[in-house]
Amino acid sequence: MKRIVLTLAVVAAVVAAATAVTLSVLSTSSDDDDGGGPAALPSSTPDGRPPAIATSTGPFQAGPVAPPASGSYLGAWVRPASLTESGRLAAMTTWEEALGRPMAIVNTYRRFDENFFNNSDREFAGRGTTLMLSWAGGDTRLVTMGRYDELIRERARELRSFGRPVLLRYRWEMDRPNLRAQMWSGADYVAAWRHVRRIFTEEGATNASWVWCPTAEGFTGGYAPEFYPGDDAVDWTCVDVYAGSKYATIGQLMRPFLEFCAAHPAKPVMIGEFGVARTWGTEQRAAWLRDASATFKANPQIRAVVYFESDPTDNKGPTQQFQLSDNPVLLATFRAEIAQDPHYTPMTKARPAPHRQPRK
Template sequence: MRKVLAALLALLVLSSCSFGEDKKEESPPAPPDLSAPPAPVAVRQGPFASGPVKAPRRGALVGAWIKPDALTHVGRLAAVDSLQADLGRRLSIVNTYRRFEQMVGTPSDKEFLARGATLMVSWATGDNRSILDGEHDELIRKQAKAIRKIKAPVLLRMRWEMDRPNLRATMWSGADYVAAWKYVRKIFQEERATNVSWVWCPTAEGFIRGDAPGFYPGDDQVDWTCVDVYAGERFEPIGDLMGPFLRWAAQRPKPIVIGEFGVAKAWGSAGRAAWLKDAGRTFKANPQIKAIAYFESDPEGNGPNKQFQLTGDKAAFRAFHRLVRDPYFNP
C-alpha cells in the first residue's frame, strides 16, 4: 500500500510541475528580420498608361510631404528647400494637402512646378452623398478650372485613405465613394481639366482588413493605384505591411505610387534605419512601383507611434539619404 501511495504522490507532483510549465508566460516575439531579402511579389512589368503624369519606364520617382513651420508660401518653399539641401537632390514629386475648399495653383504650387517638380495634390473632398446631391458642384468646377489653369500634369489623390474607419461618416460606403469619384471626374472632364492623373490611394491596413478594394472606382477611372503604409503601431517589414495591396495591384495594369510611407520614432534610430533600408530594397524588387513619397512630418497631437520626421535622427536620415541617392530612384 505504501508503494502505491508513493507512486500516486509522484504522479501528482509531476502533473503539477507540468501544469506550472504550461502557465508560464511566453517570451515576447522576436523583432522582424529586416535583413532578409523582400518576399517576391508577382507584378506587372509595364509600360503603363498612367495619364498625363508619365510613369518612368525604369526606376521610381522620389517625393515627399514636408511639414512647413508655417503654411505660407515662404514656409512651404523653405521646408522643401531645406530637405532638398540635406538630401543633395531635388524632389521629383511634392505632396501637398488641400481641404475641399482650398484651390490648387497657389504661389508655392507654381514655384514647385517652375522648378520641374510634379505636384501630388491630396484633396480632402467632403461628404460623398452631398457631392452626389450636387451641393458642391460650383466648388468642384472651380477646382477643375484652377488645376486646368496651371497647365502642368498633376497627380490628384481624391479623398486619399477613404477606407479609414474614422471617415465612414462622410464616405458612407464603398459604393458611395465610387459614385462620388465618377461624379467629380465627370465635372473635371466637362471643364476640360485634362492634365490630371487620377490616383486612388487607400491604406495598407484597408487591404489587411479586406475592405479597401470595395472603394475602387474601376480600371477605366483610375490612372495610378496607390497605398499609404506606415511602421507606426506595427513594426513589420514594409513588404509584409503592403503585401495584400501589392498582390491586388498586380492584377491591374496601373503604375503604383506609394503616396505616403514612414517609420515612427518610437522604434529607435537603428530600427528606423533598418526599416528604411528594407523599404528601398522592397521598392526596387517591385517594378510596378513607379513613385514613392515620404511623410516627413511630426503631426501635432500625435503620440510617439505617429511621429515620422527623419530630420534630426542621424541614423534614420542617413538610411533615407542612401535610398534617394540610389540611381534607381533618379530615373
Template sequence: MRAGVAPTPPAEGAYFGAWVDPVRHYPPDGSASASPSPTPSPADDDQVTVVRDYERSLGRRLDIAAVYRSWSQEFPRRADADLAAEDRYLLLTWKGADTREIVAGRYDERIRTRARALKELGKPVFLRWHPRMDATSQQEKVHSAADYIAAWRHLREIFRQEGVDNVAWVWCPTSAGFNGGTAHTYYPGDDQVDWIAADIYPGGAYEYRDFSEAAAGFMDWARHRPKPVMISEFGVPRSYGERRAEWLRKAATYLQHPQIKAVVYFDSDKGGRDDSGQPRYEFSLGGDAAALSALREVATAPFFNPRNLPVAASG
C-alpha cells in the same frame, strides 16, 4: 516634364518625393528645429523653403512634392505653383465631402473652379482625392462604396468636361483595408483610375515591423491591376531609434518592385490618432543624421532617380 500633360510612370524605376512639414523647420513656439534654415519665414513661403532645404539635405531635387488641401480650400496656392514651376510633380491630396451631396450636384461649381485652376496651372499634377475612404472614421460622409464610386466618377466627369489633361487620378484606400477589409470594393474601375496607392506605415511605435510586412496585403491586390503603384506616404517611427536607418534600407530593397513607380516619404511629426484609433508616431528625420543619411541613399539610388536629376556629393 511637359506642361499640360498628366504625370506618367517612368519606364524604369520610381519617382522619389516627400511631404515636408513646415513645422519641422518652423515649430509653433518659434524655436529653431534641426533645419538648415531655422529662422521662420512668411507663412505662405514656408512650404517652398522647407522643400528646397530638404532637397539640399538629400542631395537632389524631389520628383514629387506633396501638398494637402481641405475640401473647401482654394488651390493651387502660390506655393503649389512655385513648387511645380521648379520641375517637380505636385501630389495634391484633396479631402472629400459628403459623397451623396457631390453626386447631387451641390458642389459642382466648386469642383469646376478647381478643375479650371489646375488646368490653368499647366503643370503635371497627381490628384489624390479623398484618400482612406474605406476607414470607419470616414463612413459618415462616404456612406458606402457605391456612393464613393459615384462621387469619384462625378468629379472625373466634370474635370473631363473642363478639358483637364494635366491631372493623373490617384486612388488611395487604407493599406489595412486589404488585410481582410473592404478596400477593394471602393475601386472605381480601371477606366477611372490612373494610379493606385496606399500609405504604408509599420504600425506600432515600439514593435519593430518591416515595410514589406506592412505593404504585403496591398501589393498582393495591386499585382492583379494593370496600374502603376504609388506609395503615397511612408515613414519610420522615431521610436525605432538606431534601427531607423536599417528599416529604411530594407524598405528601399522592397520598393524596387517593378510595379512601384513612385514613393513619397512623410517627413512630419503630426501626432493625433490614425484611422484605426492608434496614436500617430513621429516620422520626421530632423535631428536623426543616421536615418537622414539612409534616406539620402534611397533618394540618390539610380532606381529612385529615373529622370537622372543631378546628385550632389555628400557632405
C-alpha cells in the same frame, strides 16, 4: 499673408488628423508588449528577400503624369516649421539639400473647398517638380446629388488654367473608419469619384492623373477594394503605409495591397505616404528603411514613393512621429538607400495634356 497662414495651418491639421487615425489601426494590444523593446526586423520572406508580387513592367495607363521608364520617382511631404508659403519652400529646400537632390514629387493637402494652387506650388512647379494634390473631397452622397457641382467645376477650371500635369489624390484614405459617415459605402465613394472626374472632363481639366490611395490596413482588413472606381477611372493605384505602433516590414504591411496591384498590371503603383515611427529607435528605423527600399525595387510596378517627413503637432507620442532629418544616422540611411540610389533618380517628365475646350 494672413490667408497664407490660415491655409497652411489647415493643411497641417488635415495631415495630422489623417495620420493619427491611420496609425491608430496599427496599434497592438498591451499583451503584445513584453516590455523588452522592439524585436529584430522580421524577414519579408523565409529566405530574407522582400516579396516580389507587383511585378508588372507595363505598358501602363497612367494619364498625363507618366511613370518613369524604369525605377521610381521620389517625393515627399515635408512639414514646415513655419506655416507660411516661405516656410514651406524653405522646408522642402532644406530637405532636398540634405539629400543632395531635388524631389520629383511634392505632396500637399487641400480641403474640399480650398483653392488648389498658391505661390509656393507655382514655385515648386517652376523648379520642375510635379505636384500631388491630396484633395479631401466631401460627403459622397451630396457630391453625387450635385450639391457641390459648382465648387467642383471651379476646382476643375483652376486645374485646367494651371496648365501643368499634376497628380490628383482625391479623398485619399477613404477607407479609414472615421470617414465612414462621410463616405457611406464603397459604392457611394465610387459614384462620387466618377461624378467628380466626369465634371473635370467636361471642363477640359485633362491635365491630372487620378490617384486612388487607401490605407494598407484597408487591404489587410479586406475592405479597401470595395472603394476601387475601376481601371477606366483610375490612373495610379496607391497606398499609405506606416510602421507606427506595430513594427513590421513594409512588405508585410502592404502585401495584400501588392496582391491587389498585381491583378491590375496596367496601373503604375505609388506609395503615397510611408514612414517609420520615432518610437522604434535609430537602429530599428534604419533597418526598416533599408528593407523598404529593397521591397520597392523588388516590385517594379511601384513607380513612385513619397515619404511623410513630419512629426504632426496634433499627433501625441513617438508612435506617430516620422521625421528623419533631425537624426543624422537616419538621414544618412535614407540618403544612401533611397535618395542617392539610381533606382530613385528619375524626375517626372509629365507630357502636356491635350488642350480641350470645356463642353458647353
